[in-house]
Amino acid sequence: MPSETTQGATKAPKAHVIVVDDEPALRRSLARVLLAEGFDVMTAEDGAAALTLLSTARAVDVVLLDVMMPGPSGMEVLARIKEQHPEVEVVMMTAFGDIDTAVAAVRQGAYNFLTKPFGPTETVALALMQAAEHKRLVDRTRLLEQRLVEHERFGELIGRSSRMQDVYRIALGAAPTTSTVLILGENGTGKELVARAIHQHSLRSDRPLRAINCGAIPETLVETELFGSMRGAFTGAQDRPGLFELADKGTVFLDEIGDLPLSAQAKLLRALAEGEIKRVGATEPKTVDVRVIAATNVDLKERIASGRFREDLYYRLAVIPVHLPPLRQRKEDIPLLAYHFLHKYARRSGRDIKRIGVEALRLLREQPWPGNVRQLENAIEHAVVMTRGDSILPSDLPFGRDEAPAEEDGAPGDTRAFWGDTLSELPFTQAKEKAAFAFERAYVERLLKRTSNNVSEAARQAGMDRSNFRRLMKKVRATSDDGAGDDDEG
Template identity: 40%
Template sequence: MTSKDYVVLMQKILHYIEDGVHVIDKDGNTIVYNRAMAELEGMKKEDVLNKPLLEVFRSLDSETSTLLKVMESGKSIKNKKQVYLNMDGKEITTINTTVPLTINGEQFGALEIAKDITKIKKLSDIIFDLQREMSTPDVSIKNKIKKYTFDNILGQSPEFKHALNMAKKSAKNRASVLIYGETGTGKELFAQSIHYASDRANKPFIAQNCAAIPESLLEGILFGTSKGAFTGSIDRPGIFEEANGGTILLDEINSMPVDLQAKLLRVLQEGYVRRIGATKDIPIDVRVIATTNQDPIDAVESQKIRKDLYYRLNVISINIPPLRERKEDIILLTNHFIKKYNDVLNKDIWMISEKSKEVLLQHSWQGNVRELENTIYGAMSMIEDEHVLNHQYLNILNLNKKLNKEKIDINMNNTLDETLKNIEITFLKKALYRNNNNITKAASDLGIKRQTLQHKMKKYGIK
């Protein structure tokens, strides 16, 4: 098989790969250009193959083209953001990994694998603009933004009252706060309440979900960009600058890439931010509230959160208990949501039936308060002329019903060791279920150490 045959074969194989693949030879001519890359750039393969790269992509040059840079330097470029124009002038934004191709130590070309993030970049720009509006001093815009305060938080259980009391105390100082709670427990509600009860209430409050944006874009959103940092970049402040004097909520901090956590730690320690591609440090005064839906200790041990960042954020720790651990609040919250959606849906519900109360109290509420609110909203949407919320309108699906009813397997044909093993596995699974897979709490329920529980989970293949 000739080298030309290899190229044809490679082209056919790469046709089925979802990421864009572009290969040039040592003269800068395209020799491989797969379907995904053609779709990404809005090009036809025949307009690109066997043609000089810079003739096709006229917005690039030897400095801005990662393929030509790698061809010249012989060094790989990983996860590089690139913004350029295709043949029709359409702006394309990609994350590229580009590597030199060599045979017997001699470089003959360069290969680039590209992921299209054009839509994600547009979304991040929209998010940034919205966040900018939220921090603007324009009163007419601010009045449209929903603000939560401690008056919006309802709960009577001792554990919940403790969390609420910690939050109210934290509003009186400027220390960093780490809020832990499962999805739907109201972490952002707590964070906003802390901000609006503090001496920063008249300054910006900006929330950023760390799981929603890729690392390459998240860094720019947090710290800003400088013109020339990458092709197409502009001078733009990040949300740390926009929130100066106020508060930033970093939601799902355990989803932030570890490399970016190191840069965040430096900003928190030094009180300065530096835009991507800039050399100037900009002083900032921002209070950080971080949230995590994973037990912080587990997140540190699994290296989802850097240990040094954890200690920097966890100055004040607030643990919001899940709804299944605050049963006394379920009916209280239900009545609140009935009142709320009576107004929203123009209904006239007076009460809930006893059977409805029983169903609500027995449910596991894996989605917590958010799930309860959506359940009441859905039920009230179906009611027409009735004044009582009856259980048949409650659309509740217990995803763990089978586990709840799981019985210990005692088979007289099994050996004693096998029977004891089955009993232990059942106890472990039920403890993990009751605590929503929180290893620390499950181990406490079982009266064993976390390490012991982790060892047994690994031993029995429990995930």
Template identity: 40%
Template sequence: MGQHDTKHIQSLTRMNQLYERLLNEVDVGIHVINEKGKTIIYNEKMMEIESMTSEDVLDKNLLDVFRFGESQNSTLVKALKTGKTAKNVKQTYFNNKGKEITTINHSFPITEAGNITGAIEIAKDVTHLERVIKENVLNKQNTKFTFDQIIGQSELMQTVVDESKRATRTPSSVLVVGETGTGKELFAQSIHNGSNRSGAPFISQNCAAIPDSLMESLLFGTKKGAFTGAIDRPGLFEQADGGTLLLDEINSLEPSLQAKLLRVIQDKSIRRVGDMKDKEVDVRIIATINEDPVDAVANNRLRKDLYYRLSVVTLFIPPLRDRKEDILLLTQSFIDKYNALFNMDVRGISEEVKPLLQKHDWPGNVRELEHTIEGTMNLIMGEEVITIQNLPGRFRNRYQVDEEPFTQREKEDIPESPKTLREKMTEVEKFYVQQVLANNDNNISRAAKILGISRQSLQYRLKKFSL
């Protein structure tokens, strides 16, 4: 072999290495088959999309590895057999483990001297987006909560229920403020079901659950040809047309999308990604936030202009620690729920358990209480009443006291349960706000100036503290 041949082989080797590197760096799946339908090229992105390894696919017939529905054939095999190019074709199929995969494909044949010698497919993964859309469409059929199902006899809870019922009369935007686990979506569904939109779709989307790169397409839809793999697809606004769209954790939405959301609310129209035309939509927006919205605005997690637009009606859902008179009612309702689910017959809780439940701070709110009761009923072995011994270990270890009775004097010497830092800070804040207001004849503008906060921030605190 001559020197020229050696250099030529080395050059080809380097080019092959470069091509292989390029194949594995691109952000699209690439799958190539030969004239017999066997895979000869299968890049790393395609392995990721299809949850397969190269050993699973290379040098095997594509139809022996993947399964296609009766109404769909492989777009790659179709390009091989027909010699035709197909662009932006959506395909849903299954890998050898039964996992469903959805891609947007560009498939075309390889021809040499007029003969078809193989086919190439370039695939864009939309599996995650398809699943999200399916879940949201199902939400239309899963709007089950009404005001009758909201449990609470406390004054705080009755007040927010009354305000929510009044909000059913108009299509205005609603901002629901409350800690995680307080039941914000329960109120959102109740408002929808109590309004004249109850027969139309209710769609819920958690803004923190979807990557920013998918969120715009999910909300506003896509126009065919807008980007590689894009097809005509309605977004959540179009799906919710005539009904209600719940945007959970709105403060997780990136600022640029918040600006586009504001435009949609103001103009009552959306523009699909890649489209040049606007489409009118009639959607009521209910947004939730799990922090003080004034803090979210101050820390640039919520645009001020969007906050003003969303908070036409603002509902403050009280945490469970502020309405402890509702704990026993909620507890019984959860016992009834899990009696039905677990085919059990637990009547209630013992007298010794009641003060333990009411003493707890419930940082996870109503959701934590429900999970506690569910866990407790998993530990019960035929008892009709929940006792301290049935409670999860974290409760027994934290609250169970020595069973030996105290003398009256000893009881008097026992200090009250210490407050958490959050409880104490809230107590001090409420007292100081009251004091400043009283010293300024309840003039909100003057009091806000002295407190060093905006008038709006003070009004939020007045409502939060029920002052």
């Protein structure tokens, strides 16, 4: 049975919380702290009492649950709560150093975990406030699902496809909160646009959004860029604030978070968990109030398995995951995007180009778009420059004319192999693979020819990172007989 019930009377409650622990003194201490912070608090002496309270009490937002208790263990109670009351968030309490149990709890649905002995009492209140805020976000998202009208645009993102509607719904729900967001998607899908749109719709929109590409900073400078440095940390260096200090009360966007070195990951984890950073060379930490949005195009779980990314940091970052679909999975958005870019670049160049021809639109829809929306934008910019009339024609597009040299019929670079008899005689899977490779090789060779073998410019026109384009170039030239190597121009 529930052992105690208390309610705050001096402040409007922020959330309804149940504290579950078999130590009476700790229960009372936690209740006092949370009451002082304005929570509505109930306590329970074990898991059975907590489950009874959940079944009989009014709406509960968060359960603060100890792992080690008599009777059903905390993990068993967690499983019951997520099964019977999935809308309730759970924050686990575990002994210091038992991180494996804490991570297992997060995997099974716990929102967060705290280690005993606790640090400042504000840490507990902050963890519960964040969990309650996450619950409100989930509740708000459910409402949005019921009444969300069709959106064609969110910030600078454009699309009316069902997959983009899912992105808008999640991003709109996350925007007014302080929860950490992890944006997942291939290069060129618009991850930074999502981050900026979330910031613009947030309560921090009047404060700065500071962005940094974690993969573009030398490893020796990452911590300085993120957290700053003190005078004397480097010879002749002055005091220098880092990104987190500059973005105080605002938002930090960490692009390519998967490339962050492990040493910086540990400091980022502390910044997320405690709101504290320490400049390189400093002895005392600084408190910052920063909302973090991160993005990556790599599989972080694969990096966790190989020891290159911290699992506890992953769960701190992925509170609200946003999955951006590649352009090939939302081809119905291509005409809308193409016309948006047409108007943008026609206006910028002072050209009176009114439309995209039917055949040109068909070609656009048929492309595989390995560089996603960025590559489509580059293709339309190219077409605006090349067209001589008021309509974009197939020949104006970078892939609209056959510029590849003729090769032996059926060779990897032969565009005739896409539709010729050679492919039709093969099994479907093999024909598809061969056609895909033929396209990749023809595309790369044409692009390199047009850019005079300038790899950086070719990558830019393809809407790809230079390193990814070089990998594609090596792949398609691996079977070449001409001995062509890796070109370092540009």
